[in-house]
Each structure stands twice: as structure tokens, then as C-alpha cells.
Amino acid sequence: xxxxxxxxxxxxxxxxxxxxxxxxxxxxxxxxxxxxxxxxxxxxxxxxxxxxxxxxxxxxxxxxxxxxxxxxxxxxxxxxxxxxxxxxxxxxxxxxxxxxxxxxxxxxxxxxxxxxxxxxxxxxxxxxxxxxxxxxxxxxxxxxxxxxxxxxxxxxxxxxxxxxxxxxxxxxxxxxxxxxxxxxxxxxxxxxxxxxxxxxxxxxxxxxxxxxxxxxxxxxxx
Ligand SMILES: [Fe+2]
Numbered sequence: 001x002x003x004x005x006x007x008x009x010x011x012x013x014x015x016x017x018x019x020x021x022x023x024x025x026x027x028x029x030x031x032x033x034x035x036x037x038x039x040x041x042x043x044x045x046x047x048x049x050x051x052x053x054x055x056x057x058x059x060x061x062x063x064x065x066x067x068x069x070x071x072x073x074x075x076x077x078x079x080x081x082x083x084x085x086x087x088x089x090x091x092x093x094x095x096x097x098x099x100x101x102x103x104x105x106x107x108x109x110x111x112x113x114x115x116x117x118x119x120x121x122x123x124x125x126x127x128x129x130x131x132x133x134x135x136x137x138x139x140x141x142x143x144x145x146x147x148x149x150x151x152x153x154x155x156x157x158x159x160x161x162x163x164x165x166x167x168x169x170x171x172x173x174x175x176x177x178x179x180x181x182x183x184x185x186x187x188x189x190x191x192x193x194x195x196x197x198x199x200x201x202x203x204x205x206x207x208x209x210x211x212x213x214x215x216x217x218x219x220x221x222x
Contacts, residue, residue, distance in 0.1 A: 021105040026068060029075040032101075036082030043162035044081040050160035051077060055152050057211040061204035064148055076106050077113045077153050087125040087179075088114070092133055108144070113153035115141055116192035122185035124175045155196045159208065164218035167209075168193060 024032065037045045052074025059065035080086070080094025094110030114123050118141040120134055121127075127134055144150070158171045172190060176182055201207055209215050216222070 021069075022103065023069055023072050023106055024076070024101070024103055026072055026075075029072040032079055032082075033075050036079055039082045040084050042081065042085075044078050046162035047160050048075055048078050050162075050164055051075075051153070051156045054156045054159045054165060054208070054212055058152060058156070058200060058204060058208055061206070061211070062148075062200070063203070065152065070149070070152060073106055073109045073149060073153065074156060077109050077157065080110055087128040088120075088123040089127065089129040089133070091123070092129060092137060105149075109149065109153050111137065111140055112144060112146060112150040113157050116151075116154040116196060117185050117189045118142070118144070118146075119185060121183065122189050123181075125179040125181050151196045151199070155193060155200060155208070158193055159212065161218065165209075165212035165215040167215070167219045168197065170219050 023029075033045060033048060052071045055070035055074040056067040059067040059070035076094070076098060078090060078094065079097055080090035080092065082097065083090070083093040086093065091111050091114050095107045098104070098107035098110060116122070120138045120141070146154075158168045159165055161171060161174060168190075176186075197208060204211075
């Protein structure tokens with residue numbers, strides 16, 4: 001068993017009460033990501049690092065989010081990719097991995113970040129799991145009321161390519177070209193992400209793009 005330095009942060013609101021959640025330390029999150037990269041090298045690792053940076057930058061301006069927690073959660077949101085080249089089952093693999101490691105709140109982000117629309121078929125690629133597993137994910141989404149961390153990663157997942165930060169629309173087209181999975185949820189999902197972006201911008205008082213160094217260059221390929 002790997003040693004897991006833990007950090008308790010009082011930040012999740014449940015029934016108007018702030019409760020403590022336990023996350024891996026930043027050092028442990030980086031170690032998980034590096035181990036995942038050794039198992040399955042790919043663009044998902046650099047994407048995760050940029051998602052973490054975007055989330056931390058937004059959280060630093062947000063009154064109810066913790067930047068270090070955001071960075072840790074961002075590094076781990078796609079950790080299910082450690083299991084290999086998979087479709088949507090990476091969200092379930094990530095959830096199970098972090099649950100086994102004792103981090104249910106980080107595990108939660110693995111499952112929720114892909115579903116601004118809480119329907120299993122709103123994911124970006126095909127499902128590659130059993131009907132029972134699919135039912136589990138839908139049930140989990142049905143039982144979960146998204147909080148600001150869930151929404152933060154539903155947004156930030158679309159703000160980063162492996163090469164750096166980008167316009168939301170660039171990431172969406174990149175994903176569509178790779179997975180060819182346009183369906184009845186695609187447009188509602190994009191609209192939901194636009195709403196999340198707008199809500200965060202109203203709270204932090206600026207455009208999220210102002211917080212992302214190199215976003216113009218990376219989006220337009222300068
Ligand atoms: Fe991601």
C-alpha cells in the first residue's frame with residue numbers, strides 16, 4: 001500500500017453545513033498521475049495538468065473554493081486513464097481507483113466531471129462497461145446534487161488541451177473529431193457548460209480566459 005499523506009479541507013457544503021473532505025496531498029496526486037502515465041502514456045496527462053492549473057486559478061478568485069484542493073482534484077479527474085485506452089469507462093475506473101485509495105471526494109469528481117447533463121449518454125465517447133456498471137453510474141448521477149467543485153471540473157475539462165489552455169469550442173470540436181459521438185445531448189451539454197462558465201465569471205468578476213496564460217496562442221496556433 002502506498003503511503004497517502006492526507007489533507008482535510010473544510011469546503012463542501014451539505015445542507016448548508018460546511019463539512020470536511022479528505023484529499024490526497026499535492027505530492028501524492030502528482031505521484032498518482034506519474035504512475036498512471038507509466039501505465040498508459042498519453043495526452044491525458046498534460047491535459048490533466050492544465051485542467052488542474054485552470055481550476056486552481058479560478059478557485060483562487062472564488063470565495064468558496066480552495067485553490068490547492070482544486071489543483072489536486074484537477075490532476076486526478078482523469079486518473080481512470082491509468083487503466084489503458086478506454087472510452088467512458090475511464091470515469092468509472094478513476095472513481096474506483098480513488099475510492100480504493102480512500103478518497104471518495106476525489107473519486108466523485110472522476111464521475112461527475114463528464115456530466116454537466118446528468119445522463120450517462122451525455123458523455124463524450126462510447127460506453128465500454130457492463131449494463132450493471134452503467135446502471136451504477138446513472139444511479140450515482142441521479143443521487144448527486146452537483147456542487148461548485150463538480151461544476152468547476154465540468155467547466156475546466158473543456159478549457160484544456162494537452163498543449164495548453166484553449167477556447168471551450170476548440171476543445172469541444174477536438175473531442176467530437178476524435179470520438180465522433182455527436183448525439184442529442186451534445187448541444188444541451190455545451191449550453192450547460194456555457195452557463196457554468198457564466199456563473200463562475202459572475203462570481204469571480206472576470207472572464208475565465210483572463211486567468212489562463214497562453215490561451216490565445218494555444219487556441220489559434222500562434
Ligand atoms: Fe479531462
